Amino acid sequence: MNTGYNFAYLDEQTKRMVRRAILKAVAIPGHQVPFGSREMPLPYGWGTGGIQLTASIIGPDDVLKVIDQGADDTTNAVSIRRFFARTAGVAPTTRTGDASIIQTRHRIPEKPLREDQIIVYQVPQPEPLSRLEPSRAETRRMHALSEYGLMHVKLYEDITRFGHVAISYDYPVMVNHRYLMAPSPIPAFDNPKLHMMPALQLFGAGREKRIYAVPPWTDVRSLDFDDHPFRAARAPHSCGLCGATDGYLDEVVVDDRGGRLFVCSDTDHCETRRAAGHTGADALAAE
């Protein structure tokens, strides 16, 4: 542990400011609370919002898991995990079940989370209406009035043009029947996990300087129509390494002759299954 910094890097004044914003965010599920996002030792876009949330909640007894697109071993995940190991001295883990705090970029783990866990999302764009209405003054007003017709029109136009809603990630949700919320760029496949999740969900957008939250056991509905209900899309394959048919899959190009390998995006899920003896069709070839 590096003793040249305050515990978990942020100064105490900043932590208090972030903590006050978190409490208001929890009290108003889905509402974006502005906060004084600090400059962090890595650029905006690398999870500064999530890091500031984690730094404000983490304690020496916490066990931290960091994932990037489901994987524990990618650059972003490794550097954030190392950051907290150095500045807070916390124990890192890659096992979803062992973690008390899970910081994530763009995935929710396949293993269902528990009541004693907190999941922290890194959010690039907290405003779900950002692509439909460029003015933040306007979108704030729309949230105040719970006026989300614009998004329904967008879904309707997708259906008339493509026959289905053409949003595969960051699929907008209604939280507690009140606020339209961007669930961060998780695949729409993960959206059902947001609903009535036992764990507390915190969302941090560093560049956009917003914090929002979904308390445990809160109603979170993916926006849809009665005659076009929300459907979670998934590649019609099984994991090449562990054979899982329930998880979200990454498509990996394996050669220059059009070879493809589908593998679990959640590396802990895949490793746990393989350790339990499950194998996929491509497991031998991948060795």
Add this chain to the structure above:
Amino acid sequence: MSIDLPGFADPVLGSQACFRAVLDAMARPGTFRAAGAGLSPPAPLVPAAAAVLLTLVDAETPFYLAPGFAPAQDWIGFHCGALPVEFPGVAAFVLADTLPDLAALAAGSDESPDASATVILQVAALGSGRRLRLSGPGLRVPVSVDVTGLPDNFPVLWAANHALYPRGIDILLCSGTTLAALPRSVRVEG
């Protein structure tokens, strides 16, 4: 002088532990969490309320002290670096031992419902007394919480606050070294 009394033995880890207790209480309305064990704040402050002040209040947050807490004002000023404001209507935090008039506190605006007051309310007891039934976000099924020290018509007063949603006041109930939260999103029945 009350400033002779210490704050957290370790301000960094003490406030972190207290914040997690408050966060957990806020995320699961009506559940009891321990906070402030080991603190010896000046009367009439109880350890849980003192810990919440040390964790959340500073020079950036206007806070209001109910008149009964005047003996603790120096201690709060010294440890939090905060001076109380004269009127509760402009306060971000309101420290009280009887329920203040919620309609007189900042409830935020439609666009910024987060710009609202949090009441740190010292009550006589948590876990005994009047039974309240809570439901809403954070609760899988409705729960019961027993509180001594809230007015008899609290469900009516709270219904008026809840009706403002997403505007509204959040309450942290503190007794001894125990705290519980009533975020504005929760429904309360008597």
